[in-house]
Amino acid sequence: MKHVLFILTNAAEIGPNKRKTGYFFPEVAHPVEVFEHAGVAVEYASPLGGAVPEDGYDEDDPSQLAFRNSAAIRRLNHSRKLSEVDVLDYDAIFFPGGLGPMVDIANDPDVKAAVARAWDGGKIVAAVCHGPAAFLGVKLEDGTALVSGRKLTSFSNAEEEGYAQADVPFKLEDALKAEGAEYSSAGVWQEKVVVDGRLMTGQNPASGAPLAKEIVAALRGESK
Numbered sequence: 001m002k003h004v005l006f007i008l009t010n011a012a013e014i015g016p017n018k019r020k021t022g023y024f025f026p027e028v029a030h031p032v033e034v035f036e037h038a039g040v041a042v043e044y045a046s047p048l049g050g051a052v053p054e055d056g057y058d059e060d061d062p063s064q065l066a067f068r069n070s071a072a073i074r075r076l077n078h079s080r081k082l083s084e085v086d087v088l089d090y091d092a093i094f095f096p097g098g099l100g101p102m103v104d105i106a107n108d109p110d111v112k113a114a115v116a117r118a119w120d121g122g123k124i125v126a127a128v129c130h131g132p133a134a135f136l137g138v139k140l141e142d143g144t145a146l147v148s149g150r151k152l153t154s155f156s157n158a159e160e161e162g163y164a165q166a167d168v169p170f171k172l173e174d175a176l177k178a179e180g181a182e183y184s185s186a187g188v189w190q191e192k193v194v195v196d197g198r199l200m201t202g203q204n205p206a207s208g209a210p211l212a213k214e215i216v217a218a219l220r221g222e223s224k
Contacts, residue, residue, distance in 0.1 A: 001041055002219045005090040006031075007111065007134070008046045008079060009100030012053035015167030022053030024098035027128050027208045028076070029067035031094065034212035040219065042072065043090070047108045049081030055098050056205075083110045087118040092215055096208070097129025097155065102168050106133035119146060119198070124218055128202035128211050129155045136175055148180030151196040153203045156185040 006028065014021045035042050046052050058064050067073055087093050093114065095105060105111050115138045119125050127134055132154040138146040155163075157173045165171075177183050185203055186192035192203040193210045200218070202211035 001039060002091045003041045003043065003089070004035055004092045004094055004215065005085065005087060006042060006044045006076075006094050006096060007082060007105070007114065008044060008052045008076070008096060009098060009103065009105050010046050010048040010052060011100035011103035014099045014103050015164075015169075017167060019099065019164070019167045020055060021099035021103075022055045023096045023100055024129060024205060025054050025057040025067075026061065026064055026205050027096040027098065027131070029061075029064045030209040031096070031128075031212035032067060032072055033063050034209050034216060036072070038216040040216060044076045044079040045082045045085045046079040047082050047104055047110055049079055049084075051077045052079055053100065055100070082108075082114055085114075087114045087123065088121045090118075090123065091219055092124035092126060093118045094212075094215070095127035095131030095134040097127075097131045097205070099130060099164055099167060101130045101133045102170075102172070105131070106136055112138050115146065116140070122198070124198045124200060124215055126200040126211060126215055127154070128208050129204050130172055132176060132201055133172055136179065145179040147176055147199075149182065150199050151182045151184065151194050152176065152199060152201040153183065153185055153192050153194045153207075154201060155204055156188070158185070158188050159204060162188065
């Protein structure tokens with residue numbers, strides 16, 4: 001059995017207006033559904049461990065409702081403390097989005113160490129929406145930025161302008177480009193997944209399940 005470690009935010013609010021946030025619920029629920037259907041085990045960690053705040057739950061989405069009532073969400077809310085986890089015990093690490101990652105995941109030293117260790121260990125490193133904030137500041141052994149020269153996507157400037165521009169401390173698209181990423185995006189709220197070897201990214205909530213399917217294909221040795 002393959003194992004994926006979800007690394008989640010502990011941040012419950014963001015910005016000068018103290019906007020409520022956390023992980024974006026469908027960006028966990030939809031990938032978990034894909035992984036469970038494929039027989040891939042999912043475990044959960046966060047910088048602080050324990051319960052993690054959520055945002056964006058929609059009870060009219062059957063996948064989200066199923067996750068709300070699952071044993072998986074109980075495990076999620078007893079997340080392991082990231083510093084006590086060895087990412088090399090997993091086949092892939094995955095960072096869901098939501099605005100929360102812009103608060104803690106973007107800067108947390110344990111997150112940076114986990115990303116670098118997973119990458120250097122030959123693991124799949126994946127993130128969706130604001131999740132790629134985890135890659136900022138991650139340096140490889142030769143001192144170059146992880147994202148430098150690599151193709152990826154994330155929540156776009158155009159999407160942020162209509163969503164949380166007044167709340168976020170920086171624009172994720174711009175920050176990734178500043179570290180040398182070859183960034184691309186689809187239209188606002190349109191599905192987009194970018195696979196560059198073991199680095200796999202999705203643009204927005206619509207991209208969570210498609211990204212998980214690409215991860216499953218890679219874990220099975222079926223990826224393009």
